[in-house]
Amino acid sequence: MLALRGYGSGSDAGSGSGSGSESDGEKESGGSSEVAVAVPLHLLPRPSSTSSVAAALAVAVCAAPPVLPQDNRSEPRVVNPALKELQHNPTYDELYAPIVGPENPFQSQHSKASKNMLSGFVEKAHISEFQFENQRRTFTxxxxxxxxxxxxxxxxxxxxxxxxxxxxxxxxxxxxxxxxQRPLDKRKRKKNNNPEDIEGFLGPWGGYVDEKRIMKPSGEEAEALEEIVAKRQKRGKIQDEKPLEEKSILHISDSVDYQGRTFLCPPQDVGVNLKSDTPPDRCFLPKSHIHTWKGHTKGISTVKWFPRSAHLLISGSMDCRVKIWEVYKERRCIRTYYGHRQAVRDVNFNNAGKLFISAGYDRYIKLWDTETGDCISHFTSRKIPYCAKFHPDDDKQHLIVAGTSDKKIICWDTRNGEIVQEYDRHLGAVNSITFVDENRRFVTTSDDKSLRVWEWDTPVDMKYIADPTMHSMPFVTSSPNGKWLACQSMDNKVVVFSALNRFKMNRKKTFTGHMVAGYACGLDYSPDMSYLISGDADGKCYVWDWKTTKLYKKWKAHDGVCISALWHPHEPSKVVTAGWDGLIKYWD
Known part of the structure; x- marks a missing residue:
């Protein structure tokens, strides 16, 4: 099939081919119109020469084959009934076609029914909010x-x-x-809106005339309530657990040496002046593991140095025990204290080291004599104490403060066992208590992701620090010079606050690289404030440079969580770490 092109002016093929060489402008000016006619090849006259064949093929045009539109499909598209949105416009037959696939022969008629909730199909209905509330109040x-x-x-x-x-x-x-009027509207209220009457002014708080308010049960009712409580206690519904009988075991043969000194006296022949008040001139990074203290059967919660000399180490563990260890010479376990039913959360010495307190998950805080192992007294607020410590001033060593799980900081007097002050402003469990500003103020952190600053013995916080970017900070430690607070943040960072008047966060000092989310891993400064050391959830120990916040070193210290890391206050390169594997390790 050939398509022959000609013109409407009536010219023959030869003239059409000649005129085809003219420009389009000449065609349009000549007024002729182009016509394309498809002629079968066998109807064309046989050319007499090669030139005539070339002339006949010159006017041939290839015709495009017929193409169907893309949307015209012979097979219908399947619509998934679970889809909420379609990407094409289906036809009626496609939209209401039966669901593709074999029918489940094991389904009952009830399970085949369409459901939009567990109990069946619920149709949405609309009712005015006003009408619904109106009918509800009318029925009530x-x-x-x-x-x-x-x-x-x-x-x-x-x-x-x-x-x-x-x-x-x-x-x-x-x-x-x-x-x-409703029945309750008929009751008359006591009214006294005279503001000049200071004692008798009622305002909107006046009760009803016939109302009886019993703030405290009378004698007979009190006895009846006591009987009910006693019966419930016998049934086991209320368990008023008494504190466990306290005891301690001395693990060394002699409690005193040949000069009559107890283990509380620091040794003098260890090559280090343990009574010095000046820190080492320069500290260095620890390089090797030199000792391991074993004795706890479960993970360790906290470790602390003996005050000033740091020749002893105290540890509280999840096996409900507290142990004291030697740091020098034979490095023995000196004494074990038993007195908690549940895991020990925190331990702290007083300034002299002769007494210490232990806080446990059994809701008791116990005061111990370090040397004899006797439990002097115990305190409880019926809540779990997360942190507990003595007041650092020498004239206030009879006061202990504790942060509890019911959002309070409670202060006890150990002389009479009474609560002398409560600080109740936090919105979550209190995690840490840190004294600053020469012990005139203290800083607390809580699960409410805030930091509060308190004046001592004033139950209203003087400063409240909270930011949407802040996380809870379960561990806080003060720098040796008292100017900075290093806080272990739950977003795997160590943030630093100023411990002076403004308590502003130092944005330039943020230490990262470790994983502590979910754990209250301990922090500590080197004595010369050149390094900051921290534990890690993976059992590693991290050391950063304090000035540049650069991570200097990290090493695998424990198999479990490295919950605590302490730098010896008199040694330039000795560090103690404690972990949930029940071990305490010494590094140099």
């Missing part, structure tokens, strides 16, 4: 309301709650329509 106040199951064709006055034959039309009104 008068005991009747419109029947919600009635159809539109039914009697609109059909009600539920009271019989329509008994109730007169006046009582069928709603709270919005009715003008009668």
């Amino acid at each position: 106040s008068y005991g009747h309301a419109l029947d919600p199951t009635a159809d539109d064709d039914a009697d609109p006055s059909s009600i539920v709650g009271i019989s329509s034959t008994i109730a007169p039309p006046e009582e069928k009104k709603t709270v919005f329509e009715s003008s009668k």
Whole structure:
């Protein structure tokens, strides 16, 4: 098939081919129109020469084959009934076609039914919020309301709650329509709105005239309540656990040496002046593991140095025990203290080291004599103490403060066992207590992701620090010079606050690289404040440079969580770490 091109002017093929060489402008100016005619090849006249064949092929045009539109498909597209949105516009047959796939022969008629909730299919219905609240209040106040199951064709006055034959039309009104007073509205209130009457002024707090307020049960009622409580305790519903009988075991043969000195006296022949008040001139990074203390059967919660000399180490563990260890010479376990039913959370010495307190998950704080192992007294607020310590001033060593799980900081007097002050402003469990500003103030952190600063013995916080970017900070330690607070943050960072007047966060000092989310891993400064050391959830120990915040060193210290890391205050390169594997390790 060939398509021959000609012109409407009536010229023959030869003239058409000649005129085809003219420009388009000449064609349009000549007024002729182009016509394409498809002629079969066998109807064309046989050319006499090669030139005539070339002339005949010159006017041939290849015709494009017919192409169907892309959307015209012979097979219908399957629509998934679980889809919420379609990417194409389906036809009616496609939209209402049966679901593709074999039918489950084991399904019952109930399971085949369409459901949008576990109990069946619920159709959405709309009711005005005002009408719903109006009927609810009417039913609460008068005991009747419109029947919600009635159809539109039914009697609109059909009600539920009271019989329509008994109730007169006046009582069928709603709270919005009715003008009668409800029974409680008839009660008269005590009124005294005179502001000049200071003692008798009631304002909006005046109660009802016939109201009886019993703030405390009378003698007979109190006895009856005591009997009920006693019966419940016998049944085991309320367990008023008494503190466990306290005891201690001395693990060394002699409690005193040949000069009559107890283990509380620091040794003098260890090559280090343990009574010095000046820190080492320069500290160095520890390089090797030199000793391991074993004795706890479960993970360790906290370790602390003996005050000033640091020749002893005290540890509290999840095996409910507290142990004291030698740091020098034979490095023995000196004494074990038993007195908690549940894991020990925190331990702290007083300034002299002769007493220490232990806080446990059994809700008791116990005061111990370090040398004899006797439990002097115990304190409880019926809540779990997360941290507990003595007041650092020498004239206030009889006061201990504890942060508890009921959002309070409680101060006890150890002389009489009474609570002398409560600081109740936090919105979550209190995690840490740190004294600053020469012990005139203290800083607390909590699970409410805030930091509060308190004046001592003033139960209102003087400063509240909270930011949307802050996380809870379960461990806080003060720098040796008292100017900075290093806080272990739950977003795997160590953030630093100023411990002076403003308590502003130092944005330039943020230490990262470790994983502590979910754990209260301990922090400590080197004595010369050149390094900051921290534990890690993976059992590693991290050391950063304090000035540049650069991570200098990390090493695998424990198999479990490295919960505590302490730098010896008199040694330039000795560090103690404690972990949940029950071990205490010494590094140099």
